[in-house]
Amino acid sequence: MLDHLWAGLELIMDPFTLLLILVAAFYGLFMGAVPGLTATMATVLLIPFTMFLEPMQAIAMIITLSALAIYSGDLPGALLKIPGTPASAAYVDDTYFLAKKGHATGILGLGLVSSAIGGVIGVLALMIMAPALAGLARNFTTYEYFWIAVLGVSASVFITRGNQIKGGISLLLGVGLSTIGLDIVSGYPRFTFGADSLLSGLNFIVVMVGVFGLAEVLNQARLRKIAQSPIPVSTKGILRRGWSLSLKMRGELLKGSVIGVGIGALPGAGSDVAAWVAYGTGKAGIQRSKRPDLELEKIDLRPYTSASASNNSSLGTTLVPAMVLGIPGDSITAILLGVLITQGLLPGPQLFHTQGDLVAGIYWVVLIANILMLFCGVLAIKAFSKVLSIPRAAMMAIIVAFCLIGAYASNNDTFDIGVMIIAGAIGLAMQRSGYPMAPLVLGLVLGPIIERNFMASLQKSESLLPFVTRPVSVLLIVMLIAIAVGPHLYGWIKSRISPVHKKHAQNVTV
Amino acid sequence: MIKIPRLAVAAVTGSVLLSMAACATPSSGDSTEPDYPNRPITLIQPFSAGGGTDAIARALAVEMEESLGVPVNIEVREGGGGAIGFSAMANGKADGYTIGLATGEITTLAHLGQMTTTPDQIVGVAQVNAYPTAIVVAADAPWENVNDLIEDVRSKPGAFTASGGARGNLGDLGRAGMLDTVGLPETAIKWVATDGAAPTLQEVLAGGLDLAFTSLPEARALLESGDVRALAVFAEDRDPLRPEVPTLKEEGIDWASGGWRGIVVPAGTSEAVIERLDAATKEALETAKYKEFAETTGSTVVYRENVEFQTFIGEQEKLFGSLITKLGIAVD
Numbered sequence: 001m002l003d004h005l006w007a008g009l010e011l012i013m014d015p016f017t018l019l020l021i022l023v024a025a026f027y028g029l030f031m032g033a034v035p036g037l038t039a040t041m042a043t044v045l046l047i048p049f050t051m052f053l054e055p056m057q058a059i060a061m062i063i064t065l066s067a068l069a070i071y072s073g074d075l076p077g078a079l080l081k082i083p084g085t086p087a088s089a090a091y092v093d094d095t096y097f098l099a100k101k102g103h104a105t106g107i108l109g110l111g112l113v114s115s116a117i118g119g120v121i122g123v124l125a126l127m128i129m130a131p132a133l134a135g136l137a138r139n140f141t142t143y144e145y146f147w148i149a150v151l152g153v154s155a156s157v158f159i160t161r162g163n164q165i166k167g168g169i170s171l172l173l174g175v176g177l178s179t180i181g182l183d184i185v186s187g188y189p190r191f192t193f194g195a196d197s198l199l200s201g202l203n204f205i206v207v208m209v210g211v212f213g214l215a216e217v218l219n220q221a222r223l224r225k226i227a228q229s230p231i232p233v234s235t236k237g238i239l240r241r242g243w244s245l246s247l248k249m250r251g252e253l254l255k256g257s258v259i260g261v262g263i264g265a266l267p268g269a270g271s272d273v274a275a276w277v278a279y280g281t282g283k284a285g286i287q288r289s290k291r292p293d294l295e296l297e298k299i300d301l302r303p304y305t306s307a308s309a310s311n312n313s314s315l316g317t318t319l320v321p322a323m324v325l326g327i328p329g330d331s332i333t334a335i336l337l338g339v340l341i342t343q344g345l346l347p348g349p350q351l352f353h354t355q356g357d358l359v360a361g362i363y364w365v366v367l368i369a370n371i372l373m374l375f376c377g378v379l380a381i382k383a384f385s386k387v388l389s390i391p392r393a394a395m396m397a398i399i400v401a402f403c404l405i406g407a408y409a410s411n412n413d414t415f416d417i418g419v420m421i422i423a424g425a426i427g428l429a430m431q432r433s434g435y436p437m438a439p440l441v442l443g444l445v446l447g448p449i450i451e452r453n454f455m456a457s458l459q460k461s462e463s464l465l466p467f468v469t470r471p472v473s474v475l476l477i478v479m480l481i482a483i484a485v486g487p488h489l490y491g492w493i494k495s496r497i498s499p500v501h502k503k504h505a506q507n508v509t510v
Numbered sequence: 511m512i513k514i515p516r517l518a519v520a521a522v523t524g525s526v527l528l529s530m531a532a533c534a535t536p537s538s539g540d541s542t543e544p545d546y547p548n549r550p551i552t553l554i555q556p557f558s559a560g561g562g563t564d565a566i567a568r569a570l571a572v573e574m575e576e577s578l579g580v581p582v583n584i585e586v587r588e589g590g591g592g593a594i595g596f597s598a599m600a601n602g603k604a605d606g607y608t609i610g611l612a613t614g615e616i617t618t619l620a621h622l623g624q625m626t627t628t629p630d631q632i633v634g635v636a637q638v639n640a641y642p643t644a645i646v647v648a649a650d651a652p653w654e655n656v657n658d659l660i661e662d663v664r665s666k667p668g669a670f671t672a673s674g675g676a677r678g679n680l681g682d683l684g685r686a687g688m689l690d691t692v693g694l695p696e697t698a699i700k701w702v703a704t705d706g707a708a709p710t711l712q713e714v715l716a717g718g719l720d721l722a723f724t725s726l727p728e729a730r731a732l733l734e735s736g737d738v739r740a741l742a743v744f745a746e747d748r749d750p751l752r753p754e755v756p757t758l759k760e761e762g763i764d765w766a767s768g769g770w771r772g773i774v775v776p777a778g779t780s781e782a783v784i785e786r787l788d789a790a791t792k793e794a795l796e797t798a799k800y801k802e803f804a805e806t807t808g809s810t811v812v813y814r815e816n817v818e819f820q821t822f823i824g825e826q827e828k829l830f831g832s833l834i835t836k837l838g839i840a841v842d
Binding site for chain 2: 040043044047048051138139140141142143181182184185186187188189194196197199200201267321325326327328331332334335337338341342343344346347348350411412413452455456459460
């Protein structure tokens with residue numbers, strides 16, 4: 001193992017490879033920060049280029065760019081209310097609200113540091129437990145996938161600020177919209193109205209760009225608040241502040257990272273579900289113990305910290321099912337797997353023996369990417385805050401242009417531009433009536449996972465019993481109940497014991 | 511006033527120079543239209559970026575560029591199990607600048623009622639590979655060979671579950687065709703709809719499903735590690751990369767089916783263009799670089815020239831069409 005680690009490090013410590021990693025880092029930051037462009041798209045554009053590289057270099061570029069793109073997806077979320085990924089949609093309300101209140105530096109610093117720490121914990125988990133984590137995936141069948149997705153969507157309703165009924169309605173709308181397209185069980189096209197472009201359903205990236213991006217522009221145009229001053233961002237001491245804040249929440253960081261590591265190792269669940277579940281459990285935690293010193297403008301920072309850590313920690317372990325079982329969990333790992341195979345490297349348990357150096361090299365790359373994230377992230381925040389000093393009216397026009405490009409680029413289909421515009425109009429209407437948008441997006445992402453695993457389970461057993469009798473299922477159900485009723489139950493018990501609550505003393509300064 | 515004519519002169523000179531340059535590029539066979547191809551070609555690829563079809567499209571495009579002397583750009587048009595990409599291929603302009611990498615699904619989707627485009631809206635240029643369906647089981651499965659399995663199924667019809675993707679996909683049709691050949695009803699092995707080969711194999715490993723109907727390259731990692739076994743492959747000949755797996759025909763079951771990939775163009779494209787593209791595809795398949803790619807990815811090269819390929823598409827369509835009608839799984 002130690003030999004491999006050294007040899008792996010030597011593979012990376014080649015000037016050209018390091019240069020490629022740096023290029024990939026900036027490329028990833030850029031792609032993630034532009035609304036509508038995603039880590040997946042960034043990876044796809046890189047494929048032809050990887051054919052001319054050594055395996056290690058190609059893998060290093062893909063891992064680095066995806067790590068950085070997933071982080072920088074948080075930036076437009078916090079500063080423009082347009083989340084870059086469904087994962088960052090989990091906390092976009094918190095971050096945008098705080099950034100508007102002038103806390104952009106603190107919140108972005110905290111996000112950056114907790115993402116990096118989560119990422120490092122993810123690598124350590126990958127190093128120590130890769131084979132064990134692969135075992136986890138072997139115990140997951142359709143019943144467990146069903147429950148884990150239900151856990152994800154339930155968390156999205158539970159974390160809704162304010163009216164949870166409206167959160168639930170938004171979620172159900174998302175799940176409903178996810179039924180558009182070809183039903184894989186019967187092969188019947190549903191709600192496609194004869195349009196071939198609807199056969200594959202609504203693309204959640206397109207809908208997300210519409211309900212967040214376009215809707216926000218329309219909203220600002222409607223309010224005529226376009227002249228409003230830009231959000232102030234200063235990168236001075238951002239890492240130090242982020243570090244001290246995240247140290248205060250090390251428990252949350254660890255919890256979020258463990259959730260990320262676990263869910264990341266399940267093919268198909270990935271960082272999106274991890275972020276939502278981490279946010280949900282974080283939210284459940286704050287009901288139990290109020291910590292005014294960890295609040296900012298009455299918003300507890302712990303769920304955000306936990307979610308930030310979890311989506312980056314999941315990145316390391318999403319490689320596990322791909323490398324050990326040859327089963328890719330999402331499109332980025334599928335591309336990575338493709339690159340491995342085209343380079344003549346066969347995934348599987350034997351990869352760890354026959355290509356031990358390369359595997360160790362991959363560990364190092366994930367580690368380097370997360371450290372690089374700290375420094376490149378600060379630069380990205382700096383650059384992004386410059387973008388924000390562009391006159392608001394011009395900025396809005398640019399965002400609309402990016403929304404249009406992003407929608408079209410997702411599948412080179414003009415039909416998706418129409419979908420994006422309609423989603424924008426619906427988003428505006430929902431926003432005006434106080435419906436949260438994030439559960440809708442998650443419903444769209446997880447709806448098919450829930451439906452397909454439910455149907456596959458029923459087809460296998462023709463009975464509902466295995467949903468509640470399998471050990472892992474039971475564990476997931478217990479978690480679900482704990483997140484849903486736990487805090488209420490705790491609050492009730494607590495109110496019986498000590499009816500007087502101490503008021504909080506001071507807020508934390510960031 | 512003076513500037514505009516100057517610009518026009520420059521443009522004319524430029525385009526003359528460009529077309530001269532285009533003519534100067536070596537073109538094989540003078541029977542082709544004199545200046546085809548003289549601008550970039552778009553190659554439509556109907557499945558997700560990074561997947562198997564995408565990798566082959568990209569590897570092929572790089573080699574075809576060499577032979578054609580113009581860039582070949584990949585355009586991903588995924589969705590509807592291939593339907594969106596196939597429709598885009600059929601509806602492209604028939605001038606040889608929009609071509610596609612079609613897959614076996616193009617012969618089934620219209621019969622299943624999942625696509626309005628029919629195979630006669632495209633013309634086959636050249637087949638590039640084939641990936642027959644195989645039966646894959648967990649290492650500890652009770653069956654030694656496919657006849658053990660059939661016997662077991664015969665005594666316990668409906669007791670075993672299988673998948674490989676959506677209802678009506680090539681794995682499902684392969685399963686139905688095999689059962690039909692041995693005189694068993696389609697329901698004898700229960701089909702569970704999943705999202706494709708990856709989740710199916712994960713389920714087989716976790717003990718959630720008994721059988722996977724996927725291609726051998728898709729199960730490659732798990733076959734190498736010994737976590738799964740292949741009982742039989744639905745091909746005419748054994749896979750040279752996996753010679754230990756017998757064919758279904760060797761085991762006494764007269765059925766062969768599976769997927770394939772090939773270059774197609776919209777119907778109405780001129781013969782000369784088709785021939786030029788066929789030659790370029792053949793050349794690409796024969797390059798050392800492509801051969802190496804095919805070997806490392808486990809994708810066996812199977813080439814059929816355009817007339818032969820066109821006949822093959824017709825036969826496949828008939829085979830699956832009658833099977834789908836018999837099963838009654840088409841959507842009206």
